[in-house]
Amino acid sequence: MDAKNYVETVLEDVKRRNPGEVEFHNAVAEVLHSLTPVFEKRKDLMDAAILERITEPERAISFRVPWMDDAGKIHVNRGFRVQFNGAIGPYKGGIRFHPSVNQSIIKFLGFEQTFKNSLTGLPMGGGKGGSDFDPKGKSDAEVMRFCQSFMSELYKHIGPDVDVPAGDIGVGGREIGFMYGMYRKLSNSSSQGVLTGKGLTFGGSLGRTPATGYGLLYFANEMLADKGESFKGKKVTISGSGNVATYAVEKAQQMGATVITCSDSAGYIYCKDGVDLEGVKQIKEVERLRIKEYVKHYGGEYFEGCANIWDVPCDVALPCATQNELDLAAAKKLIQNGVKFVVEGANMPCSLDAMKAFQEAGVYFGPAKAANAGGVACSGLEMTQNALRLSWSFEEVDEKLQNIMKNIFKNSKKAAEEYGYKDNLVVGANIAGFMKVATAMMGQGLI
Template sequence: MTKEPNLADHHPGVRSAFEHVVRRNPDEPEFQQAVLEVLESLSPALNTHPEYAAQRVLERLCEPERQIIFRVPWRDDQGGVHVNRGFRVEFNSALGPYKGGLRFHPSVNLGVIKFLGFEQIFKNALTGMGIGGGKGGSDFDPKGRSDAEIERFCQSFMTELHRHLGEYTDIPAGDIGVGGREIGYMFGQYRRLSNRWEAGVITGKGLDWGGSRVRTEATGYGAVMFTERMLERNGRDLDGMRVVVSGSGNVAIYAVEKAQQLGAHVVACSDSGGYVVDERGLDLDLLKEIKEVERARISAYADRRKGAEYVAGGNVWDVPCQVALPSATQNELDAASAKRLVGNGVVAVAEGANMPTTPDAVKVLREAGVLFAPGKAANAGGVATSVLEMRQNARRTSWSFEHAESELAETMAGIHDRCEAAAERHGARGDYVLGANVAGFEMVADAMLAQGLI
C-alpha cells in the first residue's frame, strides 16, 4: 500500500477487518491492496446482513485456511545446484475444493500468492461452479532455461506439492510461466508419486491426455465476452469499436482474437519492452507466430508488418481507444494512464490480468463514468473452463471446441448477470466493482455461516 486508505465512512466491520489484515501482514502490499479493493465495496452487504459482522466473517475470510511454503532444489544442465521457494496458499474451501493456478516468476513471494489467492475466492464463487479459492507458484524464472532444466524443476516442485493435492482437495492449473509443457511435467511426476491416473487433480492438460478445448483461449475469450455483454446492457456494441490490449501473452492474444471475431478493430498490444501500433488492425497470425512459436519480442512484429510502428519503452495506454483490455500484470495501468484513456474517449475497461489497474486508476475511470469490469469477473473464463475440464475428466469424455466455447459463453453471461444484479440490489446499477465483490462475498459468507465456525 502506498498510502493509508480512508475508511472512515465505511461499516465498522470493514475498518476492523482491514486493520486486522495490515497488522498481521505488514510487508505484503499486494495482498493488502487486494483485500482493500474488496472490503471497500462490502459496507452495503454488512448493513443488510449484520450477522456477517457479528460472526467476524471478514476477518475469517481474509485469513487463509492453509499456507504452505517449501524448498525446491534442482540441478541445471551444468550440474549446478539451485534452490527456489515454492508456495501454495489454500485460501477458502467453503464452496468447494481449492482451485487456482501456479505462477513461476521471479516476482513471486508469499504476499503475491496471497493476493492472487484472495482474488481467486471471489472469481471462483462468481462462476457458480462450486469451487474454492487457492493459488501457488515459485520464484523460479523459466526464461532462458532448457526443457531439461524446466523438467527437473517441475518434478522437484511437484515432489513436495503432490501431498497437498487431490481432485476433492486442491486442483492447481497454469498461470504466468506455467503452460502446457510445465503442466505435463508436473502431472507426470504426480502420477509417479501417487500411482494413480487422477486426471482431475490438475487442469490445463494436453488434449490427448485429459485437457479441454478452449482452455488455452478461455481467459482472453472470456474477458471479451464479458465486455461485449457489459456494453450491450449499457446500450453500446463492441462491433466497430477501437480496442487496445496490453501484453502479448496467452490472455492478450486470445482477447485480440475474440475481439476481432466480434467485429472490433484491435490496433495495439505490448510486452515489457514496449508496444506496437498497427492502424490496419493487428495481424493475429503474425502475432501468434512471433509470441507463441518464436517466443520473440513484440518489436519483431513491426519489423515484419508494413506500416506497423514499435515504440520502445512506451506506454500502450497512450494509444487512443474506446475499449481497453489490460492483460499483462498487476498495477500496470496507473492513474495518469487512466486519465489519458478518459481524455482519449475510452468507454469501457475490462481486466484480463489480475489486478492490473491501480486503485487510483480505478477511481479515475469510475468517476468518469467509464464501464469498468474488475478481473475477478472479467477474467474468470480461465478457471471456468478448468472446471469444464474437470467435468470431462470425471465423465471420461471430451467436448468439441464449439460445445466448450458455448459453455464458456454461458458462464461468462452468468457472471456478468450476477454482478449486475448485486449492484442493482444495493442501489448501484452499472457498478461492476461493487457488484462483483458483493456477489462473490455473499455466496462465500453464506456458505461459511451455514457450515459453522470455519
C-alpha cells in the same frame, strides 16, 4: 460497531498481521470497502466474524525447490501454495512461475480467486501457488527438472477433491504436463482431475487454451450491449502478448473490432489498421522473440516502454498483461482520449486509484474477478469432464463458457443495483462473489 467501522477494523488488522504484503493489502481493501452495504443489512455476518475468517487463508505452504541446470549447477527456488477458502469446493487456482512471486502476491491472487471462482457458479474454492523460478531462457530439460522438484513437495497437498492447480504466468501446457507426470509417478494414480490445463491426450479440455481471452470478450460484449453498443468498428487497445492477450485479440477481431496494440515487458506495437494476429503468434509463440521483432516482418510501429501503451486513443481498453500495469496517470490519459470501456483481462491490472478514476469519469469498468473468470470457468469444466471420464467438443465447451460469462455479468449487475450501485460492476462482483462464500461458511459452522 457499525458496518463501516467493522470493515475498517478488519482491514487494519489484516495490515498489522501481514506486514509488508502490499499486494495482499490492496486486494483485501478493494473487496472489503465494497462490502460495507452488505454488513449494514446483515449484522449476523458481523457477529459470525465472516470478514476476519475470509481474509485469513485456511492454509499457506512454503517450500524449498532445489534443481540442477544443464551445466550441473544447483539452484534453489522457493515454492508456494495458498489454500485460501474451500467453503464451496476444492481449492482451485493457478501456479505462477515468475521472479516477482512472493507470499504477498500468492495471497492476493488466492484471495481474489476465491470470489472469482464463486462468481462462475461452479463448486470451486479459492487457492493459488507458484515459485520465483523464471522459465524464460531455460531449456526444456531444465524446466522439466524444476517442475518435477516443485511437484515432489506440492503433490502432498493437492488432489481432485482437495486442491486442483492450473497454469498462470510462466506455466503453460509444457509445465502442466511435466508436473502432472511427476504427480502421477509419486501418487501412483491417474487422477487426471488433479491439474487443469493438461494436454488433450491425457485429460485436457478443448477450449481451455483460449478460455480466458474469449471469456474476457464475452463479458466485455455484455457490457457494451448493456449500453446499446457492440464491438463492431471499435478501436481496441490490448496489452500483453501472452495467452490471454492473444485470444482476446482473436475474439475481438471476430466480433468486428480493430485491435491496434500488443505489448511485452519491453515495449509495445501500434498498428493503426489492426494487428496481424498470426504475426503476433509467430513472433511470440513460435519464435519466442520480443514483440519489437513484429514490425520488421508485419509492419506497424514499435515503442519502447510498455506503460506508454495507454497513451494510444481507443474506444475499449483491455489490460491483459499483469497486475498494476495501468496506474492513475495512464487512466487519466485514457479518459482524456475518450475511452468508454475498460475491462480487466489480467489479475488486477489497474491500480485502485486508476479504477476509481475510471468510475468517477463515467467509464464503464469491468473488474478482473468477473471479466477474467473465463479461464478458471473452463478449468472447472475440465474437472467435470475428468470426473465423468468423457470429453466435450469445442463447441460444447465454448457455449458453456459464454453462458457462464453472461451469468457473471448479470449477477454482478444485479447485486450492484440491489445495493444501490448502478453500473458499478466492481461492487457488484465483490458482493455477488462474497455472498455465496459467506452463506456456505455460515452453513458449515465455525471451522
